[in-house]
Amino acid sequence: MAPAADAKMSGIVAATFTPLTSEGEINLSVIEPYIDYLINKQNVKSIFVNGTTGESVSLSVAERKALAEDWCRKAKGKMDNVFVHVGCMSLKDSQDLACHAAQIGADGIAVISPSFFKPGTADDIKAFLREVASAAPNLPFYYYHMPAITGVNVPVRDVLNDIEDLIPSFRGVKFSGYDLLDFGQCVSNSQPNWSVVYGVDEQLLAGLVMGANGAVGSTYNYMGSYANKLITAFENGDQLQARAIQFKLQELLSFAMKNRFDLGVNKQLMSEVSGLSLGPPRLPLVQCPQEYAKSILQKYHSLFQDSRSM
Template sequence: MTSADIKLKRLVAATFTPFTAEGEINLSVIGPYIDYLKEKQGVDSIFVNGTTGESMSLSVAERKTLAEEWCQKAKGKMDQVIVHVGCLSLKDSQELAHHAKQIGADGIAVIAPSFFKPTTSDALKKFLGEVSSAAPNVPFYYYHMPATTGVNVLARDVLEGIEELIPSFSGLKFSGSDLMDFGLCVSYIQSHCSALYGIDEQLLAALPFGAHGAVGSTYNYLGYHVNKLLTAFEKGDLFEARKIQFKIQELLSYAKKLGFDVGVNKQLMNEVSGLCLGLPRLPVMPCPQDHSLRLVKKFHSLFTES
C-alpha cells in the first residue's frame, strides 16, 4: 500500500524549523523532534516547511535539505510526511515538488502565492496545476490560508473541477475561519480526499462539518490533549471535548494578548518539549523572555495534570 492509498486524517503537526544559534538550519534536532511527537504527543503525521516552519524565510536549497531529513528520519515512525512546496515563484515551487517526489514524500501541499496574487479561482487553480505537474503521482493538497496570503478566493471555488486538472488531488488544509466555505468543501470532495482543518482554537467547531483531521502548530505540544478531544467527540462526549477546546482557547487568547506569532509559538514549543529549536529567522522576532515565562506558566496552569 502506498501513501496515495492512505487517507490523511486525525492530527498532523505543522513542524517548526530548527535553527542553530547562528541562524542556520539544524538537522540534528529533527530525529529527536519526531520521537517527541510520536511518543509524547501521539502525533503520527507531519506537515513540514509550512507557515510554522518559516518556509518563506528559507532558501530553496534549505527547504530541500530539510525535506530530505524529515522524510528520512520519519521513515518507519510517522504515517505520512507532507512537504509544503509553495513559493512566490512557480519555478521554485515546481523544483521543490519534483524534489519531494524524488525523496519519497507522502504528499505535497501548495499555498497561494502572496505577492503577485491570483485574483480568481481559475488563476489559482492554474498555478496549483502547474506545480502538481512536476510531481504528477504524488498526493496533492491545496493549502488555503486567506488571512495570511491575502488571496480571498473561496476554497470551494478552487476545488471546482480540480481533480480534472490535478488527478492526484487528495484534499486540502483549510486554515480559514469561514466554516460555511469549509462545509461546502467537505460536501464536495470525493470520499478518498481529506478535509483538514487548520484553525487550532476552533477545531471542535469544524468536526461536525466532517473534518477528517487537523493540521496545526499547537499539536506539536498539545497533541496529547487534542487527541483526547477527538476521542471525546467520536464518543459523543461533547462536554469533555468542549472542556479541552476551551482550555486551548484560553491559552491562545492569552498568548495573542502577548503578540502570539511564530516566534512566541516556537519558544513555547522549546519550553514545553525541552527540544532546542532555536530562535526564529528575521523578520520574525524572538519571544521576549518575560512573555515566555508568563506563557509557560499559563500553559502549565491549564494542561499540567496533577
C-alpha cells in the same frame, strides 16, 4: 520513505517548526529527537513540514530541500505520513520542490497560493496548482488555503469545481481559514478519496462538527495529545468532554494573544515545553522576551499539568 498509495491527511498532524542554530542556520541534528518527542509525548504520527510554522518563505530552496529530505529519512518507519509544503512565490521553485519531494519519498505535497502577485480568481489558482502538481504527478496533492496570510480570499469551494479534471492527483484541502461556511461547502462537495483538514487550532471542534477529516496546526506540536483526546471525545459523542478540552486550548491561546502570539512566541513555547533547542525564528521575525515565554509556559502548566482531568 515510499509514499503509501492511500496516504491521506487525517487525525492530528503537527505543522513542524524549523530548528535553527543561534546563528540562524538550519539545525538538522534536532529533527530526530523532535520526531521522537512527537511520537512518544504527543502521540502525533503525521507531520506537515516547511509550511507557515516552518518559516518556509524565509528559507532558501536548498534549505527546504535539506529539511524535507531529513524529515522524510528520519521519520521512515516511525511516523505514518510526512507531508511537504512546496508552495513558493515562484512557480519554478515550487515545481522544483515538488519534484524533489517525490524523489525523497514524501507522502504528499501541499501548495499555498502565491501572495505577492496574487491570483484573482479560482481559475487562476487552479492554473498555478496544476503546473506545480504536474512536477510530481504521482504524489497526493493538497491545496493550502490561508487567506489571513496570503490575502487571497477566493472561496475554496470555487477552487474545487472540476479540479480533478485538471489535477488527477488532487486529494484535498488544508483549510486554515475562519469561514466555516466555505469550509462546510468544501466538505459537502468533497470526493470520497479527498481529505478536508482544518487548520485553525482554537476552532478544532467547530471544524470537526462541520466534517473535517483531521487537523493540521502548530500548537499540536506541544498540545497534540490533548487534541487527540478532543477528537476521541467527539467521535465517542462526548460533547461535554470535547468542549472542555477545546475551551482549555482556547484559554491558553487567548492568554497568549493578549500580547503578541506570533511565530516567534509559538516556537519559543514549543522549545520550553518539549525541551528541544529549536533556536530563534529567522529575521524579520524575532524571538520573544524570555519573561513573556515563561508566563505563557506557566499558563500552559496550570491548564494541562493534570492530564487526568481531561
